Each structure stands twice: as structure tokens, then as C-alpha cells.
Amino acid sequence: MSLTGSIVRGLSPGVADESAEWARRARDGDVEAFERLYRTHAPRVRGLCLRLCGDAQRAEEAAQDAWVRTWERLSTWRGDAAFGTWLHRLTVNVVLESFRAERRRLARVGLAGDEDEPDAPAAQNEPGDAMDLERAIARLPRGARMVFVLHDVEGYRHPEIAAMTGLAEGTLRAQLCRARRLLMEMLAR
């Protein structure tokens, strides 16, 4: 999947107000209002899942899971945070939970999770085909990709990422550095 959508850095106040109203109605069981929320925020949720997962198939599953979770958890949205912000955080949590679940499955069959995988050499590019940043991010090891996306793409700060991921700040800084170094190498080829 290509990242060709429009850039949405934030929602205008009007859209945010509408989202809040739809969220309140969806919270009371209004599926049509929930669909309006979906139509407004789905491209953003999808983009986040795609970058965090680095894989279209997984991103598709994660995005759907995020929306189902949103529906189930709407009663916990109290309106004190913008709905988009709340949804964004929930989506990150859904993706991180899927990572943890996979790590547990791998551990059960005796395979290490890929957060610990060594820096894999970047795949060889076709001659004359400079790797773009998007593809390079997708090829990062999962732990490094996760921290890079949350920090450098999504703009979360270190303490927020530490709270979401459970990583110590030192580990987080190391993963961020690792991601940046690998990206520099991949993009320089």
C-alpha cells in the first residue's frame, strides 16, 4: 500500500467538535454516528497502523481491531480529551498489544521476539532505485520502528512513549538512535 493520502496533521476545530458530538452519540449506541467517526478518522488510523506494523496485512488487522476496540471502549471516553487524540492513543495500544501477544506466542515455541533481533542488513535496492523513507521505516526492526514512528513521525515525547510501551527511557533512546542510524544507512545506498 502506498502512502498517498492527504496530510492530516490535526483536525480543524469544526471537525473536532463534530467528532465529539458523534462520539457522544456513538457512545449511546448510535452506529451511524460511529460510522461518521470512522469515515473521518479511518485514514489516520490506517496510516498509524501501517507505519507501526510495517506490513499491510498486519496493519489491516490492527486497524480493524482498533475500531472494534473503539466501539467497545467508547464509554470510557469522557470528552475531556479530543476524540482524535483518544482514538490515536487507543490505536497505538492495540498495535502494541498485538506485538506483545505475538512475542508471547513466539516465546512459547522457543523463538525470540524480534525486538531483540540484530540489526538486519537492509535489503538490496534495485539499481537506480533509491529507497524512500517510507519503505526504509517498514524495514526497521520492530522495536526500533515502533519508537521511531511514535517519536519522530507522530511526535510523542519520550515519557509518553515510555508510558505506552513500558520501555525504560534509556532503552527507548537507544532504540531511537538505532532506528535513525539504520535509516541513514538505508537511505544512503
Place this chain on the structure above:
Amino acid sequence: MTQHLDDQLLSDFLDDGLDASERTRADAHLATCGACASRLALMRSVVTQATTLPRSVDVPPDEWQRIRARIGAREWRGAGTMPWWTRRSALLAAALALVMVSSGVTALLLRPEPPVTTQAPPPVVKGVPATARVAAIEDEYAATAQQLERELAARKHALAPETIAAVERSLRTIDAAIVEAREALARDPGSETLERLLVAGHGQKIELLRRAARLATQS
């Protein structure tokens, strides 16, 4: 300073994560070392590019249908906050259901003779949206069931293993029936018959749990 700055230091430098003395030393080195300054510029360009990436992507046209299908089966649990009038109606419906629902499953399991009869289903309260009404009823039943399950778990040791097995088997059957009714209702939200079936299932579950807990207390 002759030793080059390592990537971790450069990365922290970009994030303004160095303390004052580290920052001073790094600034001094970068002012005289072209190699480190170039590497810092390269790292900075990666970070800058990252901040300009589009955050939205195209969504498959059928994604909403798949999500809608998935939440359909859980729709009744989605509504966490109800207007007061909806909740009052739901409470009334739940209370009526509890009074009127048959205890046939319980009787079958916990009494020597099984006088299973099908009694009239609870009346459906009119005047509120079906989705909200059923969601509220399910919420109330779920809370009651959890309370009874906790009580039963605390006294479970007083029951014979066969009784426990019978109760658990019946609970599984009732739960399956509830799920089935809920899914059918999601496909046909206006069906009063399905709504009554769903409420009846919850009522049977509550009744079974209540009787089992009482039996454990008396044992």
C-alpha cells in the same frame, strides 16, 4: 576534542537530551569537526523527513463493512452511557424479565424432577430505541451475573463435583444461546421475538446462578 561523537550522542543532541556540560562539549566539537557535523546533518534530515510524512493513507472501500460486521455481534455492549430515561426503562424491563423468566434450566439441573415449562417471555418496553434498550438490559444482567458468579465461586467448595459440573455445563449452554440470540438480533435489530429470547437467556442465567449460590449456602 579529537574523538568523534557517537550516534547515540548525536541522537540525544537532536532531541535536546544532553545536559549542559555534554551540550557544551558537543557544540565545541561540532564547530571544528566536519565529519561529525555532516553526520548530525544527515541524521537531522532523516528526522525532518519523518515529520513531513503524510499521516493518512487510503482506506480499503470495504473496510467499514467488515468492521460493522464485527461490532454487530457486540453492538449491545457498546453503549456504556445511557440517558436516564433509557436506563430507567431498561431497569424496568430487566426487573420484569427476572420475575417472569422461566427457571426451567435450573429446575432441570438442580431438582430431582424436571418440570420444564416455557413461560411467557418478558414484555418489551416500548418507547426507547431497541439498540439502547437491549444494551442497557444486557449491562444490568452482566453486572448481576458477575456478582452472583463471585458469590458462587466463594462457596463452590460446598457443592458436589457433579453439581458443579452440571451448573457449568448449563451455563455454557445458556451463554451459547445468549450469544446466538445477540448475533441474530444484530442482524435483525427490530425483532421483538429475538429481543425477548435474548432477555430470557439472561434471565435463565441469573436464575441458575442464584439457585446454585443458594444451594451452596445451604449445603
